[in-house]
Amino acid sequence: MVALIDILRLVVGLALFAVGGVSVRESPRIGGFLVGGLVAAEAVVRMVTLVAFWQWVGPLLAFAAGGLVGAILGSVLSMVLLVVYTSVLGAMAGFVLGFLVMMGGNTRQIIDSLLALSEITPVQSAFMVVFALVFGFLSLRFQEFMAMASTAFVGSGLAVFAMAEQLKILAPIFREDVVLLFVWIVLGLIGLIIQNKSENG
Numbered sequence: 001m002v003a004l005i006d007i008l009r010l011v012v013g014l015a016l017f018a019v020g021g022v023s024v025r026e027s028p029r030i031g032g033f034l035v036g037g038l039v040a041a042e043a044v045v046r047m048v049t050l051v052a053f054w055q056w057v058g059p060l061l062a063f064a065a066g067g068l069v070g071a072i073l074g075s076v077l078s079m080v081l082l083v084v085y086t087s088v089l090g091a092m093a094g095f096v097l098g099f100l101v102m103m104g105g106n107t108r109q110i111i112d113s114l115l116a117l118s119e120i121t122p123v124q125s126a127f128m129v130v131f132a133l134v135f136g137f138l139s140l141r142f143q144e145f146m147a148m149a150s151t152a153f154v155g156s157g158l159a160v161f162a163m164a165e166q167l168k169i170l171a172p173i174f175r176e177d178v179v180l181l182f183v184w185i186v187l188g189l190i191g192l193i194i195q196n197k198s199e200n201g
Contacts, residue, residue, distance in 0.1 A: 004060060006166060034067070043066075082139050090131035097127050156184055156188040156191050161184075
């Protein structure tokens with residue numbers, strides 16, 4: 001059964017993938033709405049036990065409420081929104097690298113761990129903090145590029161992992177972490193190219 005949170009991840013991911021950089025810099029309210037909404041929906045799904053009717057309505061209401069708060073904050077603190085995006089990308093990269101270090105290069109269950117953010121080791125935490133800080137600092141120096149890169153890769157990651165969660169029942173290839181990481185990187189690069197051409201076209 002498809003969960004609403006997976007649909008929200010896919011929709012927000014595709015939106016960020018295609019036009020995220022522009023939304024962060026030129027339309028911060030839209031960027032804030034997407035981020036705030038998804039964060040609120042994720043929080044409800046992870047922290048509250050929802051049953052029956054509320055499995056769909058709860059995350060949807062949280063998305064709407066979080067989106068409104070995010071839109072207000074985004075319009076006032078647009079630079080902070082950019083730092084948040086790039087820091088999230090840095091934390092994701094740090095999580096993956098920390099996982100690989102801890103597992104000796106073994107990628108088994110890396111995607112499930114990333115989505116669940118479960119059992120994060122001190123090594124992974126250190127990688128996540130360092131990369132989040134580095135990427136956040138780079139966003140202050142290279143605002144245009146980091147806006148496009150962070151939204152392209154964060155967006156493609158959300159979309160790929162949301163689709164894989166549903167499709168892994170149908171085909172074993174969607175359970176292969178190496179394949180998913182490769183697709184994530186390739187789509188992130190494609191999103192960066194699309195956004196760059198749109199920006200300079």
